Every structure is written in C-alpha cells, then in structure tokens.
Amino acid sequence: MKASRLFALIGKEIREALRAGWANLPATAVVTVLLLVAKTPHDSSAAAALLQSRLAIFLPLLAMPFYASTVLSRAIQTERLRGGLLPLLVYGGSAAEVWLAKILGAFVLSYGVMLLSLSGYLGYGAWLGREVLPPWAAVPHVLITMPVAALGLIALQAALFWMIGRSSLLSVIVPIVVMFGGVQLVVLLGLQPISLPTAALAMLGSLALLAALLLAIHHYPRDRAAGIATG
C-alpha cells in the first residue's frame, strides 16, 4: 500500500461524493439535529438538561455513520453496478488499498458533516435558551474519541458492502438502519458516563475492526471486491 496512491484515491472519492450530492452534507446535518431534538425530553428538569448536554458528545456516532452510508453506497455499490470499480482493482494496487480509500474518503466527509451537525445542535440549544454545550473535558471525546469510534461503524458498513456484493437493496437498507439505529444508540449512550478506559477501548476496537476488514480484503480473491457473481 503506497501513500501517494492512497491519497490519489481518497481525493477521487471525496471529489465524486461532493459532486454527486453536495446537498447531502447540510441535509444530513439538519436530519441529525431534528432526530436528536425529537428524542430529547422537552422539559426543563435537571435530568433532561444533562441528557441534552451529553448528546452532543455522542452526536458523531449518529451523524458520521449515517452520512458515510450514503457515500459508501455510491462509492461501492453504484460503482460496482456501473463497472467503475473494475479499473481500480487492476492497476496493480491491493483491493484493500481501494477499500481503505473509500472508507477514509467517507470518514473525512462525514467528519465535516459532524461539525456541521454539532454547530446546528448547539445553535438549536442557544435558540431555545438551553444549555446543550458538553463540558470542556468532553471536547476531546467529541472531536477524537467518537469520530474514531464512528470510523469502526463506517468500516462495518464497508465490510457489509464487500461481503454481500452487488445489491441495490442494501444501498437503501443500510442508511435507514444506521439512521434509526444510530439515534437509539446515541440516546442510550447519552445516559452513560464515559471513562477513559471505555473511550480507549472504543477507539482500539474501531481500529482493530478496520484492520481486520483490510486484511480480509487483501487476502481474499478479488472476485469478492469486484462483486462478480461466483455462481
């Protein structure tokens, strides 16, 4: 795997995703804020206020995998169906290199979406006069821990696309499951405290998942990555 080729591929993925649907970025941010607002208790009790402030910490786990699912669906499934994946698998690089570029491209874009969503959520809180800002100590979790954990969820989706091959239905199902499953997960986690070991474990688990996926893709015949029916 070579860095120069990886960067070229990541650039290609980001460029294509933005051109194919730049409006998905602000749209995802709006949907994320609306989903969190709908799930948040609207009373002014101390418990509700605590939950509202903690949700901001876990917001990356909702916004990032959801947006990434739309990017990966186009980058993998649509590209497979149109044949664009094939030349990427024969230039001499590993199929894992191509998959990593797709995952990282989706990650970079979804990080931007997360920042947009966070701004929207904080803006919503300010507009309502509620304290939704997370404590300062939690800011590294918002900007690092949770995005790295979200990377694992993005890798999981990429693994699903890799394993199942050509499936238009999958392109529809994955974003829906991620969106509604994600909001449940975020509200559930919002009630839990974050300890340093938990955060470290989440990040390590995420990176281990990504590594396992890349190893599998590298060692498995390219039929699978290409989505070619094997009878």
Place this chain on the structure above:
Amino acid sequence: MNRGDVPLVDARAMSRRFGELQALDHVDLCIRRGEMVGYVGPNGSGKTTTLRAMLGLVSLDSGELRLFGRDVRTGMAEIGPRLGVVFDQHALHAELTVRETLELYARLYEIKGDRRRRTDEVLALMGLGERADSRAKTLSKGLRQRLAFGRAIIHAPDLLVLDEPFDGIDTETLRHLRELLRRLVAEGTSVFLTSHDLHEVDQLASRVIILDRGRVVAEGTPAELKRGVAAGGGVFVVFQQAVTLAELHDALGIRAGEDLAAERPHVPLSTSRDAIELSPGGLQATIRLPQGLPADKIALRLLAAGLRVRQFQPIESTLEDAYFARLHESMSDPTAEASTEEVQ
C-alpha cells in the same frame, strides 16, 4: 530465453465452472510481443471469464495462468502496471472530468516524470482536448470509449486487454481507434481483443481464437481460418437471360443425398438446395461452394449446360464464414457440454 521470447500471456488448461456452467474448459492461450489476438465466440462462450481471469478478477478452478512470466494469483502488483484495460461499458468514474480521470490513473500507475504533460499527450492523441474539463457522465458513447482507451494507454502498457471495444461507437471513433491500435502494435504493444465485430477482428488481428462453450474450437491467422472453410466461399453469377432454379440444379448436378465435392462428371455440388440463391428475376445467382471445389468448375458446368453467363465473380469467404463454420462443427461435437447461458 531472452525477455522477448517469454510469452506475455501463457495459459495452460484454464478451467472454471460457475455452478452447472463450465465457463472455461481446459483453455490454452499464448500471446507474444507485438501480436494482436482476436478472441471471438458467442455470448456465454467464456470470453469475459478468460479476460477477467487474466486480470485476477476471477480465480481458476484448475490450470495455470501467467502474465509476463508471473502467476496471476500472486503477481498482480507486478502485472497490473504493465496492463492496460478497456472494459465493456467503459467503466468510467462518472463525476470526474476527462483530465481528472487521466491524471488519477497517471498517479495510480505511478508514471515517472511530468504527469501533466503525459496527460496532455493522451488528451491530444485521443482527440479529447476540447472536452478535457467535461465530466465523464456528460460524454457521448464514442467519447467515453476514447477516454477509456486513453486511460488504458496512459502508462504505455506492454499488453492491452480490450473487452468489446467497438461496441456501439460512431464511425469516426471506430476509425480513430483502429488506427491507434495499429500504431501501438507497430510500436510493440500486444493486444488481446474480445469482440463480436468479426469484420474489425478480421482487419486488425494477426491471430484469431474462436471459443465456444468454454473451449477453443479454432485458432489461426484470419487467412488460415478462412482457407479452411471453403475454396472461395462461393461465386456470384449474372446471366444474360433469366434462368430457373431447376436449370441451375440440373447444370450443377444438385441432387439431394449425394456427395458434396467428388471429382466426377455431373457431380452434385451440394446436398443442400440452399446452396443456390437466385434473384427473383432469375438473372443473378449466388452459389455457395462445397469445400475443396474450385470456382472455375462452376463456370465450366454452367457453360456446358448452355447457360449464357454475363458476369462471373468469385466471392471471398470472410472471417464470419469461418466463425460460423467452426461453431457449426463445435455444435455437432457431442463431447461439448451444451450451454448458452451468459457468464458474468
């Protein structure tokens, strides 16, 4: 053995089965430097499976496949940079512009030196300069194919693998690509070409392999393949006065059930009465010749029967004639597995 003697593609007994379908059945394939090999066959004959196997996209059940002396299963890192591929349906990245596509692959193939200049060269070579900033999805079919070719040759590969490259493109692009391929071959590039367009294959390929139901049924130069089918293919005759089919049958001695090409007086020419196509007015006829019978014998028999001939013109057999003759032989072979399913 020096490097020039090593086949670029050396496949032995390639076999691959998809469920009940034997897509490849002990196929041997050898491509040497500077050769343009046409690989033809009906849908489902195994062309695409062969091509994908060469690219490491389909693994074989048995047999060996080496490109540039390296096993495809383990050597794609070395093989890939020496290959240029044009896939069917173009396989482009819809949202990238023409220039971005070429620059991306210039980087992926790690072209040494000025990549921008090489991109400009390929843009000019493919006649895409004016559309350099257009996205691939906005291009016409012909321009997309030019871009697919440009991407395939940007790194000056040793072997070009082309999957149905002439399918549905305009005449101007066809001519452009034909000239480009001839130039590349003259410069030493080898080409492996799968196509249904037998006319183009006949014009371009130095060797043709006919595949049917996963097996090679014929192989040779276009001239060799055509020679084996029929002597001259047939004759086109214009008469001074209208003739009837019965007169022609009498003149040529056609009687059902008799030998095709025996060298006797009043020898039947064909057991099939379809061997003669007579125009509605009875002034023109196309007579298909049986194997091994010279065209001048037909002329002699027509004259001997008192028919007045104005024009007599032998028809050259085509690669298409050879193709169908070989497929017909293959279909008659009871050892071949019957299946015409499309292999994807």
